[in-house]
Amino acid sequence: MTGPFAPPYHLAVFVSRRTGEDAEGYGETARLMLELAAGQPGYLGVDSVRGADGLGITVAYWRDEESLVAWREHAQHAVARRTGRERWYEEFVVHVARVERAYGFTREP
């Protein structure tokens, strides 16, 4: 779990359902994309969960609109997204948003 960060910042919510077939290369590509994203300017963090039913939510946090767009246009990321549409995802929805407020809670020991 990452954040909260100091607003304003940007996030992309990626909600997806896997095809459940043709998974070759999926895990390796997913790991590589997380590693590549983490090295980009403006990267703040990522939260990612996939449930037993195949539904997944990944949220990527970026310092500003520019860094989020630069990651979208990264060449290796574009190739991975195309393969995702061709092979790995049954459906997905992306929401790109500007964060206005953020807060966190941690249980006291």
Add this chain to the structure above:
Amino acid sequence: MTGPFAPPYHLAVFVSRRTGEDAEGYGETARLMLELAAGQPGYLGVDSVRGADGLGITVAYWRDEESLVAWREHAQHAVARRTGRERWYEEFVVHVARVERAYGFTREP
């Protein structure tokens, strides 16, 4: 999976880790909150996933800032959040954001 919706709209990302103990009432409350939220003005939808490791991400989508804030101030929701801090969550982070772009993909049959 819900959306995409026509921007602008608002969303709240809730990333949480369960305590793994004292779960009494958790499931029932979680279901009741989803049901209550769905009946509020401005409600667009919810996506929610919890992974095997206890990390969960819930994203709630609202027509505007006003409907999102009204849900935060709903009395039964406020009670549920307090119980969550007292008993169910080890930690959580909330990001409230205004959606600027959204798009979806569905595999052709």
